[in-house]
Amino acid sequence: xxxxxxxxxxxxxxxxxxxxxxxxxxxxxxxxxxxxxxxxxxxxxxxxxxxxxxxxxxxxxxxxxxxxxxxxxxxxxxxxxxxxxxxxxxxxxxxxxxxxxxxxxxxxxxxxxxxxxxxxxxxxxxxxxxxxxxxxxxxxxxxxxxxxxxxxxxxxxxxxxxxxxxxxxxxxxxxxxxxxxxxxxxxxxxxxxxxxxxxxxxxxxxxxxxxxxxxxxxxxxxxxxxxxxxxxxxxxxxxxxxxxxxxxxxxxxxxxxxxxxxxxxxxxxxxxxxxxxxxxxxxxxxxxxxxxxxxxxxxxxxxxxxxxxxxxxxxxxxxxxxxxxxxxxxxxxxxxxxxxxxxxxxxxxxxxxxxxxxxxxxxxxxxxxxxxxxxxxxxxxxxxxxxxxxxxxxxxxxxxxxxxxxxxxxxxxxxxxxxxxxxxxxxxxxxxxxxxxxxxxxxxxxxxxxxxxx
Amino acid sequence: xxxxxxxxxxxxxxxxxxxxxxxxxxxxxxxxxxxxxxxxxxxxxxxxxxxxxxxxxxxxxxxxxxxxxxxxxxxxxxxxxxxxxxxxxxxxxxxxxxxxxxxxxxxxxxxxxxxxxxxxxxxxxxxxxxxxxxxxxxxxxxxxxxxxxxxxxxxxxxxxxxxxxxxxxxxxxxxxxxxxxxxxxxxxxxxxxxxxxxxxxxxxxxxxxxxxxxxxxxxxxxxxx
Numbered sequence: 001x002x003x004x005x006x007x008x009x010x011x012x013x014x015x016x017x018x019x020x021x022x023x024x025x026x027x028x029x030x031x032x033x034x035x036x037x038x039x040x041x042x043x044x045x046x047x048x049x050x051x052x053x054x055x056x057x058x059x060x061x062x063x064x065x066x067x068x069x070x071x072x073x074x075x076x077x078x079x080x081x082x083x084x085x086x087x088x089x090x091x092x093x094x095x096x097x098x099x100x101x102x103x104x105x106x107x108x109x110x111x112x113x114x115x116x117x118x119x120x121x122x123x124x125x126x127x128x129x130x131x132x133x134x135x136x137x138x139x140x141x142x143x144x145x146x147x148x149x150x151x152x153x154x155x156x157x158x159x160x161x162x163x164x165x166x167x168x169x170x171x172x173x174x175x176x177x178x179x180x181x182x183x184x185x186x187x188x189x190x191x192x193x194x195x196x197x198x199x200x201x202x203x204x205x206x207x208x209x210x211x212x213x214x215x216x217x218x219x220x221x222x223x224x225x226x227x228x229x230x231x232x233x234x235x236x237x238x239x240x241x242x243x244x245x246x247x248x249x250x251x252x253x254x255x256x257x258x259x260x261x262x263x264x265x266x267x268x269x270x271x272x273x274x275x276x277x278x279x280x281x282x283x284x285x286x287x288x289x290x291x292x293x294x295x296x297x298x299x300x301x302x303x304x305x306x307x308x309x310x311x312x313x314x315x316x317x318x319x320x321x322x323x324x325x326x327x328x329x330x331x332x333x334x335x336x337x338x339x340x341x342x343x344x345x346x347x348x349x350x351x352x353x354x355x356x357x358x359x360x361x362x363x364x365x366x367x368x369x370x371x372x373x374x375x376x377x378x379x380x381x382x383x384x385x386x387x388x389x390x391x392x393x394x395x396x397x398x399x400x401x402x403x404x405x406x407x408x409x410x411x412x413x414x415x416x417x418x419x420x421x422x423x424x425x426x427x428x429x430x431x432x433x434x435x436x437x438x439x440x441x442x443x444x445x446x447x448x449x450x451x452x453x454x
Numbered sequence: 455x456x457x458x459x460x461x462x463x464x465x466x467x468x469x470x471x472x473x474x475x476x477x478x479x480x481x482x483x484x485x486x487x488x489x490x491x492x493x494x495x496x497x498x499x500x501x502x503x504x505x506x507x508x509x510x511x512x513x514x515x516x517x518x519x520x521x522x523x524x525x526x527x528x529x530x531x532x533x534x535x536x537x538x539x540x541x542x543x544x545x546x547x548x549x550x551x552x553x554x555x556x557x558x559x560x561x562x563x564x565x566x567x568x569x570x571x572x573x574x575x576x577x578x579x580x581x582x583x584x585x586x587x588x589x590x591x592x593x594x595x596x597x598x599x600x601x602x603x604x605x606x607x608x609x610x611x612x613x614x615x616x617x618x619x620x621x622x623x624x625x626x627x628x629x630x631x632x633x634x635x636x637x638x639x640x641x642x643x644x645x646x647x648x649x650x651x652x653x654x655x656x657x658x659x660x661x662x663x664x665x666x667x668x669x670x671x672x673x674x675x676x677x678x679x
Contacts (some may be wrong), residue, residue, distance in 0.1 A: 275670075285557060320608055321634065324647045348636060 011182045015175025019168055026164050034156045038149050042128065045144050046109040049130045053142045057132045064134070065093050071142075081116060081127055081143030089139070096141055097122065105131040105139060114143060185214060201229045242291060246284050253280035290419040297349065297426040309347045311382060311449065312337040315375045318354045322373075326362050332370040333362075339375050341382040343449045345431050353427040354384055356420045357445045361388035364443070384447040392439035456571050457481045459500035461491030461517065462533065463509050471504070474560050475567070488512025495521055500528055502570050504563075507534035507545065515548040522549040529570040533558070561671040565623040572622060582617040585677025587656065587664060589617055598656060598664075608633075609652050616665070616675040625672035649673055 056067055068082045072095055083094030091098060097115035104110070109130040116123045129143035188206050195203045204225060205218040253276075260273025319335030326333035343350075354373070361371045369389040376383050421437075424447075428435040434448040458480045462468040465486070472482045483498055485491035488509040495503060495517070505514040518530050532550040545553045552566050582589040586599040594610060596603040605613065615633050616624060626645040630636060653665045662678035 281557075289555075321644060321648075324651050325644060328647055328650075351636060 005183060007179075009179040009183055012175045012179035015171060015178060019171030019175065022171060023164055023168055026160070026167065030156050030160045034153055037152055041149060041152075042146065045128050045146060046130070049109045049128060049142050049144060053130050053132045053140055056140055056142075057134055061134070061136055064138075064140070068093055068140075078118075079145040079147075081114060081125075081129065081141070081145070083141045085139040085141065087137040087139075092138065094141070096143070099131075099139060099141065100129060103129055103131045103141065105133050107131075111146075112143075182214075189218070196225065201225070201232060238291075242287070245287055249280045249283045249287075253277045253284075256280070287419070290423065294419065294422050294426050297423070297430055306344045306346055308342045309345045309350055310340065310342050311350070311375055311384065312340050314347065314351050314354055315373060315384060318351060318358055319373050321355065322358045322362055326371055329362065329365075330367045331362060331365050334370070334372045335374070336372070337375040339377050339382050341375075341377075341449070343382070343431070346427075349427045349430070353424045353447065354386075356424050357384075357386040357447075360420055361386050361390065361443070361445070364388065364390040366390065369442075378448075382449045384449065386445045387442060389442040392441065392443045393437065455479060455481050456501040457483065457498065458567065459483050459485065459491070459494055459498060459503045459528075461485045461488065461495075461503065461509065461514065462506045463487065464506075471560070471563065474564065478564055480567075488514070488517050492517050492520060495526065495528065496524070502567055503528050503530045504567070505530055505532055505550070507532055507536060515545060515550070518549045531563075531566055531570060559625075559671075561623070561668075562625050562627060565625050565628065565672060568622050569619065569624075569628065572619070582614065584617050584620045584675060585664065587617065587677075589614055598658075598661070601658075603655050605652075605655065608648065609655065612648060612652055613656070616673070620675050620677070623668055623672050623674050628672070 052071075056064060059067060064084060068084060071080060071082050081094075081096055083096035083099070084092040085099045086092055089099045095116055095118050097117050100112040100114050102110070103112050107130075109128050111126060112129050113124065113126050114129065116125050125145060125147075127143040127145050129141055132140045134140055185206070192203050192205050204222045207215045207218045207222075209215070256273055256276050260270060260277075264270040264273055315337050316335065319333070323333055323335075358371065358373055361373075365371055365388045371389075372385070372387045374385050374387075376385060424445075425435055428447055432450060435446070436448065437443065437445045458475055460468055460471060460475075460482055462471065462484070463486050468484050468486070472484055475482045483494055483500065485494050488511055491505070491509070492512075494500075505517055507514040509517075514532060514534075518532070521528065521530075529551040530549065531552045531554060532545040533554055533556055534545065535556040551570055554563060554566060580591050582591065587596070588598075589596050589610075591614070594607075596605050596610065596613060612629070612633050615629070629645050629649075649665065649667075653663075656665055657663045664675055664678060666674045666676060668674060
């Protein structure tokens, strides 16, 4: 026979174990209570018996019979036993049929079987009893019925049954309930996960607002799913962007070629058409190359290829490369290095990142403006800063400016692929640096480099 | 006549490249597979080879490695559609002499083949001369005939490279790679601006021009005729 699924759950097994342990505890506890109670009561009975026997023994012999009679008379519950036996062991007075065999004279009280005789007849009983040899040789026996002890045992037993059985039952029910619940939650998670695997990326694991470990786990996994969804949408977005950005120049090429083929009258006209087509293709290829570069850098994990790079040299070389271009455009280009820090990095990539920022700055700054390329120390960090007097960027654009293909309306008239800042971001990220772009008057782009050593 | 061995599996690309090279006066042999290419490289003794990076059955780099082990020193231009930086570095480390990413402009290919065929001027020379132009590598000075030319360090580097490769078409990408030692393609007309500066200093209005701009292709330094 196959057990139901919930029985095989860990929760259920644990519940069984805990219930078992609980039952054992209760048993031990009740046993202890019974044992303590019995010992206490027996102790009290014994001391009373011994005291009374000693008191009678000290009394004058003529009072003995009277005292015993009195003692038996004042016993409405019929729990007292007493007897006076002759030197030969014959009964003189009392409600005991004979001197109990096992009872040792002049020792501590003990449990013995006796036969009680009174007006109701003979009755065998188990009692606590003590025997004293009196001055005159007779034997005094005092006893007390301890049936109460077995009554207590019965009560304890009953309490045990009444407490333990429901407790165990509740434990089992709780176990079944908890394991079914856990199983249901696992099943619910399973269903969602299957949907996610099937491509429903918006699906999330269920939470019950209990903040239990299960919920906490679900929250963590959901956070992970959020990130994955964003990434996948990002990739899909990039795909759309690529399609759009490539189709536009390719469409131009196609239309141009078609029209040229139909309308060109001279070789020269045809060559012009071909040149335009080549230009369009080159732009498409440049986009592909740039995208592959970004993807390559973003996926690159090969930090072991890093070496110590003197940032000041990189900055000076970029300055050297762009100085004539700035001059041609009548832009005041200032290059200053205030720090000689070296960082761990890829020299070519860092050069490319800085060159891209300067390229942008020079491109977007109108004639007569200024561009500053500086390497500074700022609050313990080395910062490559490119500041220009161009049109700057709007506050709303700051977050999206590094997006692939994003081109501000202000930059529509200048040439470019809209990939420069994506590339910079990828390079900066690979190095574990920080990139920030802000707009005061003009635009300030900064790469914050974690310093390794000076 | 220089013999070129082209190892390229794409028939159309191979046909176009061969046609262009033949037009330019090269003798071209074509191999469509790596094994055939290796045979022809060993038996045909080409002056220069063009090897596609990804060939059916055999990696282009494996061919180069095999040749270099067999002590064949023929210069090789590696063609690749992979284009990644690391790939380029690997291609050069495995014994390739130059690396060109697909798709390429045919002039770029020809310029690089020419560059591989013509060894640059002896690097032990301390003075480079092209026509009236003289470059002293020790004193870092330049003059054209008797006129001293005042050059910035970057201009000196550019002119030195061009003088070592006189009469050769140097594309923008080649200049950027070799003179500035950077592998990325600048978006602005950086090389043109730098070349404009240099030209302004080398070719005065009353002198015959030595630095020639080949439209859409690159630059050539030539002694005035």
